[in-house]
Amino acid sequence: MGGENRGVDLGTRFVKVAEGKTKVVYDYDADHYLLYFKDTITAGDGARRDVIEGKGVINAQTSAFLFKLLESSGIETHYVGMYDERTMIVRKLRMVPVEVVLRNIATGSIVKRLPIREGERFDPPIIEFFLKDDARHDPLLNYSHMEYLGLFTRREAEQVEEVMRRVNDALYNFLLSKGLILYDFKLEFGRLGDRLVIGDEITLDAMRVRENGTLRILDKDLYRKGADLETVRRSYEEFLRRITS
Numbered sequence: 001m002g003g004e005n006r007g008v009d010l011g012t013r014f015v016k017v018a019e020g021k022t023k024v025v026y027d028y029d030a031d032h033y034l035l036y037f038k039d040t041i042t043a044g045d046g047a048r049r050d051v052i053e054g055k056g057v058i059n060a061q062t063s064a065f066l067f068k069l070l071e072s073s074g075i076e077t078h079y080v081g082m083y084d085e086r087t088m089i090v091r092k093l094r095m096v097p098v099e100v101v102l103r104n105i106a107t108g109s110i111v112k113r114l115p116i117r118e119g120e121r122f123d124p125p126i127i128e129f130f131l132k133d134d135a136r137h138d139p140l141l142n143y144s145h146m147e148y149l150g151l152f153t154r155r156e157a158e159q160v161e162e163v164m165r166r167v168n169d170a171l172y173n174f175l176l177s178k179g180l181i182l183y184d185f186k187l188e189f190g191r192l193g194d195r196l197v198i199g200d201e202i203t204l205d206a207m208r209v210r211e212n213g214t215l216r217i218l219d220k221d222l223y224r225k226g227a228d229l230e231t232v233r234r235s236y237e238e239f240l241r242r243i244t245s
């Protein structure tokens with residue numbers, strides 16, 4: 001039984017409010033959603049799609065662990081607790097459809113867009129905003145774009161950047177203590193009253209992590225570069241084991 005089928009079970013008890021490429025959102029109660037992690041993995045704005053048995057459980061556990069780590073550093077996230085091994089109880093946020101990326105080391109889209117060499121270290125880190133829009137391939141946004149489109153005001157964008165830097169300080173040092181280098185990561189934010197709170201997930205689907213020293217890839221770049229699915233699964237599992245031990 002794949003993780004996609006188990007979602008049907010939740011669907012009989014809760015109203016589905018949204019479904020993305022790797023997660024399903026259900027209405028839990030007045031203040032909470034259930035966030036169900038599927039076994040799917042996708043790349044190229046959903047152009048490639050596969051199922052990795054157990055990935056949803058690994059990602060739900062990974063995200064829960066890292067959200068708790070952030071909360072212990074005083075950074076507010078939507079995480080409340082677990083409903084089951086692959087379903088998270090989260091606070092209802094009004095999500096802003098923007099992907100916020102922080103880069104410590106150059107790789108991925110930035111080395112294709114700008115005259116920057118793979119592996120260059122950014123000090124201070126570079127922060128970028130992208131519109132969540134598969135059809136337009138998630139275009140890069142500046143402050144004026146975000147203000148005009150009603151996404152983040154300039155003031156909010158600056159607050160988000162500050163949270164990104166605090167998250168980076170916490171995650172980078174934690175992962176380094178586990179022998180891992182955090183190249184970059186993506187977060188999404190939502191509104192809770194007048195506050196901006198971290199939503200979505202923190203998993204290897206949304207960050208790049210390399211082994212310190214060997215620079216062995218542990219993250220979704222394995223899948224993007226065409227590694228076999230069992231290699232990807234084992235890597236995600238290894239990451240969860242390393243961070244939780």
Ligand code: C5P
Pocket residue numbers: 099101107108109110138184185186204205206207208220
């Ligand atoms: O592709 P790019 O270099 O812009 O990705 C930067 C970071 O954001 C990577 O960690 C990648 O996994 C993440 N990302 C994401 N969802 C996207 C695009 C990028 O989680 N749609």
